[in-house]
Amino acid sequence: MAMLLRLAAGLLLMSQVGASSAQDQARIARGKYLMEGVVACGNCHVARAENGAPVFSRGLSGGMVFDEPPFKAYAPNITPDPETGIGKWTDAQLGKAIREGIRPDGSIIGPPMPIEFYRRMSDADLAAIIAYLRVQPPVKNAVRKSEYRIPLPPDYGPAVKDVRAPSPRETIKYGQYLADIGHCMECHTPRDEKGMLVLTRLGAGGQVFKGPWGESVARNLTPHESGLKGWSKEEIAQAIRGTGRNGFHYKPPMAFDWYKNVSGADMNALVAYLGSLKPQPFGGKE
Ligand code: HEC
Ligand code: HEC
Structure with missing residues (x-):
């Protein structure tokens, strides 16, 4: 009996180890x-x-x-x-x-x-x-x-x-969560002279990035004429994956080498979130 118990305890332990490694x-x-x-x-x-x-x-x-x-x-x-x-x-x-x-x-x-x-x-x-x-x-x-x-x-x-x-069923909120952990707005929001993000102009673009790619400028992601107004959801998703309208290839540091692996559902949430941003003219100026 004692042996059986020990055996059972051993099996239980093994199955717990198995479960935790599956986790x-x-x-x-x-x-x-x-x-x-x-x-x-x-x-x-x-x-x-x-x-x-x-x-x-x-x-x-x-x-x-x-x-x-x-x-x-x-x-x-x-x-x-x-x-x-x-x-x-x-x-x-x-x-x-x-x-x-x-x-x-x-x-x-x-x-x-x-x-x-x-x-x-x-x-x-x-x-x-x-x-x-x-x-x-x-x-x-x-x-x-x-x-x-x-x-x-x-x-x-x-x-x-x-x-x-947030629950992925709350599409816009979940899209914002993904944009936060994907730090989209770190690049796509203008900065003041001290280098701080101007959060009242969230997503308006305008930061300039110099590197081996030359120069690239973060674009306006808000639904404004100078931003993504008039773009289809598919076009925006394509751009996040690295290819713009007319087959244009974006430059770094836009992180398309990573974002191209984002799932369809998550991409959908990101695009929905961008559509919910307050429309803003491009860049740092009012
Ligand atoms: C926009 C660029 C950027 C992104 C994105 C970024 N990091 Fe960093 N990270 C840095 C820089 C620059 C430093 C060093 C800052 C300093 O010297 O104070 C740093 C520092 C760190 C450190 C401290 C390491 C040390 O030895 O001091 C850790 C840990 C770290 N990052 C992890 C991460 C993880 C995990 C992620 C993604 C969830 C991430 N970073 C995303 C630029 C970035
Ligand atoms: C490290 C900086 C950086 C990060 C992080 C970043 N971007 Fe970008 N993004 C850029 C730059 C720079 C461009 C323009 C590149 C060019 O002109 O070739 C761009 C272009 C875009 C475009 C094209 C818009 C247009 O008008 O053509 C979209 C859409 C976009 N980014 C969405 C996002 C989203 C969504 C995220 C987060 C998931 C994100 N970006 C994160 C720097 C960044």
Whole structure:
């Protein structure tokens, strides 16, 4: 009898291990879908070739440089390499870095890491992204420290916890959630002289990005004449995947190399959200 019980307990344990690894697999799959799709951390954390194309073979080992008047920022190595990456960070430390912009040593992560938007990331999606980061191959690549000529904020707000994503059935709200974790508005909203986003002009475009691709200008995503008014849903979805009207190919840093993997339903929600934005004339001026 005792043996039978022990056997039963052993089987129970085995089935629990099985269940938790199935859960882990689902979490990693969700992380992969997000990271190789709408979330697109790699748009900054993957190195770029001379021609501006992402070098996916180097993984999320960093190296992209953002040379702007207020800062010269280097995207760090976020592969699990223990010396040059995040291999020694715990899940909680990684979560705090991503959603609150605070490193394990207490220092603040500066722009253009889009912390303001990541604060709205759900607990479940954060866990999925961390699970995905953990299973990436470690890459050794020491990245330089960023230099900020502006004071960084002491923090980005109170500690973030218990965040749930809206239901995908609430299409516009869910589309906004996807746009937040996809940091669309970090690029598509004009900035003031201090480099801060002008949130009253959400989505109006106008930021200029220089790089190996030459120069590109974030476009107006609001339903205004100078924006997406008159575009079909299909045309907007196509543009997010990288091809504009008349077969025009967009330039980086628009993250089409990632966004092209966004599912039809999620793309539909994103497009519905853009349609709900307040129409605004292009750029920073009233
Ligand atoms: C728009 C560009 C951009 C995007 C998108 C971005 N990051 Fe970052 N990230 C940066 C930069 C630049 C830094 C360094 C800032 C500094 O030096 O203070 C950074 C810092 C970090 C750090 C701190 C690492 C360290 O060693 O200090 C982590 C962790 C991180 N990012 C993870 C992520 C994850 C996960 C995502 C996606 C959910 C993401 N980042 C998206 C640009 C970006
Ligand atoms: C890192 C900056 C960046 C991010 C993040 C970004 N975009 Fe863009 N986007 C751009 C730039 C720059 C262009 C214009 C590229 C060009 O002219 O070749 C653009 C172009 C577009 C266009 C084409 C509009 C037109 O009028 O032709 C659409 C639509 C668009 N982005 C939607 C989005 C959405 C939705 C997201 C988030 C899921 C997003 N973008 C995230 C920089 C960005």
